[in-house]
Amino acid sequence: MRIDLNGQTIETQARTLADLLTEQGFESPCVATAVDGDFIARPLRPGTLLNDGVKVEVLSPMQGG
Amino acid sequence: MFYGVDLKSRLMLGTAQYRSPQVLLEAIEASGAEVITVSLRREGAAGGAFRDLLAKSRCRLLPNTAGCHTVREAVTTARMAREVFGTSWIKLEVIGHADTLQPDPFALVEAARVLCAEGFDVFPYTTEDLIVGEKLLEAGCKVLMPWGAPIGSGQGLRNLAGLRSMRAHFRDVPLVVDAGIGAPSQAAQTMELGFDAVLLNTAVAKAVDPVGMARAFGRAIQAGREGYQAGLMPERDMASASTPVFGLAELA
Numbered sequence: 001m002r003i004d005l006n007g008q009t010i011e012t013q014a015r016t017l018a019d020l021l022t023e024q025g026f027e028s029p030c031v032a033t034a035v036d037g038d039f040i041a042r043p044l045r046p047g048t049l050l051n052d053g054v055k056v057e058v059l060s061p062m063q064g065g
Numbered sequence: 066m067f068y069g070v071d072l073k074s075r076l077m078l079g080t081a082q083y084r085s086p087q088v089l090l091e092a093i094e095a096s097g098a099e100v101i102t103v104s105l106r107r108e109g110a111a112g113g114a115f116r117d118l119l120a121k122s123r124c125r126l127l128p129n130t131a132g133c134h135t136v137r138e139a140v141t142t143a144r145m146a147r148e149v150f151g152t153s154w155i156k157l158e159v160i161g162h163a164d165t166l167q168p169d170p171f172a173l174v175e176a177a178r179v180l181c182a183e184g185f186d187v188f189p190y191t192t193e194d195l196i197v198g199e200k201l202l203e204a205g206c207k208v209l210m211p212w213g214a215p216i217g218s219g220q221g222l223r224n225l226a227g228l229r230s231m232r233a234h235f236r237d238v239p240l241v242v243d244a245g246i247g248a249p250s251q252a253a254q255t256m257e258l259g260f261d262a263v264l265l266n267t268a269v270a271k272a273v274d275p276v277g278m279a280r281a282f283g284r285a286i287q288a289g290r291e292g293y294q295a296g297l298m299p300e301r302d303m304a305s306a307s308t309p310v311f312g313l314a315e316l317a
Contacts, residue, residue, distance in 0.1 A: 006107040030116060032105060032145030037137060039144035059145055060112050061119060063089075064104025064129045065079030065216070065266035 004055040018045040020056065031058045066261060067208055067239055068154070068186040070125070072099045075256065076286045077127060077241065078279065079266020086114045088275050093122050096279035102127045102156055102264065105146055127188065129156040130176075134169070139176045143185060155180060156210070156243075156264075158190045166216040166244075170197040174204055181205025190243050193227035195234050202238065209235060210243040210264065213255065217267045219247025222254060232259045249278075249285030256289025257297060 003012055005024065014020035017040055021028050033040045034057040040048050050056070066072060078098040083089040093101060101124040119126065128146035133139040136159065143155045159176055161169030168191050177187050181204055189201050193211045201209060211231055214220035222228055223245065232240060242255045243264040252263045263286055272278035 026108075030149070031108070032149040034141055034145060037141060039141045039148075041144075041148060058107070059105040059149070060108040061116055061149060062104050062106035062109070062112065063079075063081040063083070063115060064102050064131055065081045 001050065001052050003050055003053065006056070006058060012050070015049060016046055017048040017050060017056065020050060021045065021058065024058075026058055031060050033058055067188075072125075072262075073097075074099045074283065074286075075262040075290055076252075076283055077102065077243075077262055077264040078269065079264070080115075081266055082270035083275060086118045089270075090118055090121060091276045092269055092279035093124060095276045095283065096269070097283040098124060098279075100125045100127050102129050102266070103150065104129050104131050105142060105149065125154070126150050126152055127154050127156050128152065130158050132160070133158060134160050134172075136172045136176045136179070139172070140179050143176075143180050144183075147185065153184055154186045154188065156188045156190060168192060168212070170194060170200075173197070174200045177201050177206055178204040188241070188243075193224055193231045195231060198231065198235060198238075202235075208239045208241065210241045212244045213242045213251070214245025214247075216244040218245050219268055220245050221247055221251035222258075228255075228260075229258060249281045252282055253285040253289035253292070256286050257292045259293050262286075 001012055002009055012020055014023045017033060036055050074097045076096055076098045077100040078093060078096050079102045080089055103126050128150050130139040130142040133142055139159045147153055157177055159169050159172040161167050173189055177189050180187050187206045188208050188210050189206050190210050191197055198209050214223040239261045241262040241264050242260050246252050246263055246265040247268050255263050269275050269279045
C-alpha cells in the first residue's frame with residue numbers, strides 16, 4: 001500500500017497507525033500523530049486503520065518562537 | 066498571572082534560530098526566563114538534541130501553532146502539542162498574511178473558541194484591536210498577546226498609542242507583547258507601559274552574543290517592570306528646573 005508520510009510517498013506493509021510508527025522506526029512516546037489532518041491520540045493509534053493514499057503526519061518537539 | 070501560574074520572570078523566550086542547543090540552553094539560563102516556546106515539526110536532524118535540551122531546561126513549555134493558516138490546522142496542531150508536550154498551554158497563532166505574518170483575527174477567535182472549550186489555556190497571538198481582544202476573552206482566553214511589530218522584524222512597539230489603549234481597556238487581563246521586539250530598550254518600554262510580560266525570540270537568537278543579549282533582556286524587563294510599579298513622572302512640554310532657584314547666588 002502506498003501512503004503519504006510527512007510529505008513523502010512511501011510503500012508500507014503496516015495496516016494500522018501504530019504498526020506504521022514501529023515499521024518506520026519512530027519512538028512512539030516522542031511523537032504526535034495526525035491522519036488526513038485530524039489528530040489521532042496515542043491510545044487510538046492501534047485501532048486506526050490506514051487506507052491507500054492516506055496522509056499521515058508524525059511530528060516531534062522542535063524549536064519554536 | 067497566567068492561568069493560575071505565577072512567574073518570577075516576565076520574559077518568555079523562543080527557542081528557534083540559535084547556533085547550537087548549547088547556546089540556546091545558556092541563553093535560557095542567562096535570561097532567567099521560566100517559560101520557553103516550542104513547536105511541532107517533522108523530525109529533523111536536531112530532533113534528539115532538542116528533546117534532551119527540553120529535559121535539561123527546567124522551564125514551563127508554551128507550544129505554538131506557528132505556520133498554521135486555518136482554524137483546522139491550528140486546532141489539530143494544538144491537540145497534537147498537548148499530547149506530546151503534556152501541557153494545556155498553547156500559543157495560538159493563525160496567520161493571515163504570509164509577508165506580515167499578521168494574525169487572521171476571524172480564524173483566531175474561532176480556533177480559540179474550539180480550544181478553550183476543550184480545556185486548553187490559550188495564549189492568542191493577536192493585534193492591538195480592542196474588539197478582537199473582547200471576542201477572544203468571550204471565547205474563553207484569559208491572556209491576550211498583542212504584537213509589537215511583525216514577527217522577526219525587530220521594530221519594537223509600532224503602534225504605541227494602540228498598545229496604550231489596549232492596556233487601559235483590559236485593565237485586569239494579563240497582556241503579553243509578543244513579536245517584533247528587537248532591543249532591550251523596547252522590552253523595557255513595553256514593561257513601563259504596564260504590560261505583564263514580553264515574548265521574544267529573534268532578538269536574542271540573532272544577536273552577536275545571544276547569551277549576553279538574553280541577560281540584557283532579562284534585566285531590561287525587570288527594570289521596566291520596576292519602573293512601572295514605581296510610577297513614571299508625567300511628561301511636560303516645557304522645561305522645569307530641577308535644582309532649586311531659592312538660594313541662587315547673584316553673580317551677574
